[in-house]
Amino acid sequence: QVTLRESGPALVKPTQALTLTCSFSGFSLTTPGMCVSWIRQPPGKALQWLARIDWNDDKTYNTSLKTRLTVSKDTSKNQVVLRLTNMDPADTGTYYCARTRLTTSRGALLEWGQGTLVTVSS
Amino acid sequence: ETAMTQSPATLSVSPGERATLSCRASQSVSSNVAWYQQRPGQAPRLLIYGASTRATGIPAKFSGSGSGTEFTLTISSMQSEDFAVYHCQQFGTWPYSFGQGTKLEMK
Numbered sequence: 001q002v003t004l005r006e007s008g009p010a011l012v013k014p015t016q017a018l019t020l021t022c023s024f025s026g027f028s029l030t031t032p033g034m035c036v037s038w039i040r041q042p043p044g045k046a047l048q049w050l051a052r053i054d055w056n057d058d059k060t061y062n063t064s065l066k067t068r069l070t071v072s073k074d075t076s077k078n079q080v081v082l083r084l085t086n087m088d089p090a091d092t093g094t095y096y097c098a099r100t101r102l103t104t105s106r107g108a109l110l111e112w113g114q115g116t117l118v119t120v121s122s
Numbered sequence: 123e124t125a126m127t128q129s130p131a132t133l134s135v136s137p138g139e140r141a142t143l144s145c146r147a148s149q150s151v152s153s154n155v156a157w158y159q160q161r162p163g164q165a166p167r168l169l170i171y172g173a174s175t176r177a178t179g180i181p182a183k184f185s186g187s188g189s190g191t192e193f194t195l196t197i198s199s200m201q202s203e204d205f206a207v208y209h210c211q212q213f214g215t216w217p218y219s220f221g222q223g224t225k226l227e228m229k
Contacts, residue, residue, distance in 0.1 A: 107213025
């Protein structure tokens, strides 16, 4: 059974950096075709895809946030880490991580974590 | 970037009726589209990928169609648990993108 769980601070001050961890089980990020993405959702608004890291360490970022985003993985711990710098109140929302298996569902997001709400406020 | 536009924003449907949701891409994404269901307070759940393939465990009442720039999700007979927000997503071009969602509400 595949599970993902996001963790990190619930409250961040403007200009600070946000670091979120996605801990997963039921798959390995060393398996060819396996990927983990980060997606966020401001309250009452649309989903926004942020970044993806692949089994071969390829990384892809949302172009509008690319200068502020970093994604990395620790395969020994089954974790993926997202860092978003220079936080602004507009970055408030629920942050999700999700799994993709390119060999079966291409870019679709097969399973999602329950999400973690991040509020940016002084 | 590829913009995904969903219509309508809100759809009122009676239980037992069919619901048809649309999603339009600003450029061709081939069949690289997925649909997700999101109930209040929950994470999205994958329903359809590759425009028309149901994900594991998704009942046949959900069907997807389309290619290129026009996509449709059909729910054949609405039940209480189907009233939710539905999102389309394209994964044909980088960066991946989502529509703004269609809310299905009970008439």
